[in-house]
Amino acid sequence: MHWWGIVIAPIFVVGLFVESDNMSNYWFAVRPLETPHQHPFLVFDRQDQLHFHLTVFAKSAMDAMAASTVRTYLYALLPFFTFLDEDEWQQRAGVQWDSPPEQVRRAVNDYLIQRLRCKVREHRQGFQMVGQTEEMRSSTRIFLSALKLFYHIMRQRNSYLFPNPLVDGMATALAEVDRAVKTEPELPRMPEKSGVVSPGHARRLTDSYFKLEREEWVPQVVDDPLFPTHVFAGGQKCGWKLREICITLLLFETGARVSEVVGLTLGDWVARGTLQEVNAMSKGSRGRRVKFLRFHADTSVLLRRYVDTERRAIDPHHRTLHDYSEMGRNHQIDLRTIPLFLSSQRTSLSAKTYREHAWNPACKAAGIDADVHQTRQCAA
Numbered sequence: 001m002h003w004w005g006i007v008i009a010p011i012f013v014v015g016l017f018v019e020s021d022n023m024s025n026y027w028f029a030v031r032p033l034e035t036p037h038q039h040p041f042l043v044f045d046r047q048d049q050l051h052f053h054l055t056v057f058a059k060s061a062m063d064a065m066a067a068s069t070v071r072t073y074l075y076a077l078l079p080f081f082t083f084l085d086e087d088e089w090q091q092r093a094g095v096q097w098d099s100p101p102e103q104v105r106r107a108v109n110d111y112l113i114q115r116l117r118c119k120v121r122e123h124r125q126g127f128q129m130v131g132q133t134e135e136m137r138s139s140t141r142i143f144l145s146a147l148k149l150f151y152h153i154m155r156q157r158n159s160y161l162f163p164n165p166l167v168d169g170m171a172t173a174l175a176e177v178d179r180a181v182k183t184e185p186e187l188p189r190m191p192e193k194s195g196v197v198s199p200g201h202a203r204r205l206t207d208s209y210f211k212l213e214r215e216e217w218v219p220q221v222v223d224d225p226l227f228p229t230h231v232f233a234g235g236q237k238c239g240w241k242l243r244e245i246c247i248t249l250l251l252f253e254t255g256a257r258v259s260e261v262v263g264l265t266l267g268d269w270v271a272r273g274t275l276q277e278v279n280a281m282s283k284g285s286r287g288r289r290v291k292f293l294r295f296h297a298d299t300s301v302l303l304r305r306y307v308d309t310e311r312r313a314i315d316p317h318h319r320t321l322h323d324y325s326e327m328g329r330n331h332q333i334d335l336r337t338i339p340l341f342l343s344s345q346r347t348s349l350s351a352k353t354y355r356e357h358a359w360n361p362a363c364k365a366a367g368i369d370a371d372v373h374q375t376r377q378c379a380a
Helices: 052-061 067-086 088-093 101-114 134-156 169-181 227-237 242-254 258-262 266-270 297-314 321-329 351-366 372-378
Strands: 006-008 016-019 027-030 041-044 119-122 128-131 210-212 277-281 289-294
Touching: 027 067, 041 052, 041 067, 052 067, 052 134, 067 088, 067 101, 067 134, 067 372, 088 101, 101 119, 101 128, 101 134, 134 210, 227 242, 227 351, 227 372, 242 258, 242 289, 242 297, 242 351, 242 372, 258 277, 258 351, 266 277, 266 321, 297 321, 351 372
Parallel strands: 128 210
Antiparallel strands: 006 289, 016 027, 027 041, 119 128, 277 289
């Protein structure tokens, strides 16, 4: 059985598909489509007890966004809830998710610095400016957006009895004044191209309490149904070959991490019949194959063609998929040691090489700004 192209095995909880890398943290399970239910995601705390409010949040968020986006938001939120439970200083201060806004904001500030490696400084007008490292830029943005939405939904349901701690009340008030007197306070604002406000309201301010430094707001390409098409068009301009096409198809179709895809071996594919599935590792599994990925039949055809042509040309022994399959069947070789995707140096292709020499150039050629991680949000 699989869900959104990914199966996590062997953990099952009463027919639910578990989404977790570490069961001592907060985690969630996905209910399959054929199961009658009201809550598509069930969230559990570190004691494996159902977390009612996060479960309700996930269901409510589904009314406004795709299931893949809700799942991405949960991945961003749950480490913060784990942090509140396990961090010594948060425990000493008695901070919980439903604490007053000032306590929540201090906890978010600590989390941004300690876990997301951000630099946070207070602006003279009272809100916080968040500087991000390049590698954590996407994670920080998603986390702050998810937490802001969580408190918005909790307030709507009267489960959080204070103002939204992720909203800057001063910015909201200034925005109202700005519309009335046509002045422009010195605060970051959303540009017209965002599509969030009309040109007649170009001075509208972002109301986020934590504002990201040096970041131009751009539309999220994952909301564009042509996102994959743009990437492949850029790849064609860059002269992508079968290897890059196959990896990118697997990313879009399975929702797997790039490290999981480029880390596949011939053994992972042969073990599942060299058809439309491969065994795969997961984050934190230390190379153990704990799930499998499922992809389209056309991708399987291209993958076979890649192995028998491009890959064979640089394979140290110039073997085909049939050659390797036979050797594996006769126990002449351990196919788990044979990389599926080879670099030009005849070694296993790295995620860094794919990003720098395939993904980033293709996005640049297509005129889009997208992190490879965003392919995971298109695999619903």
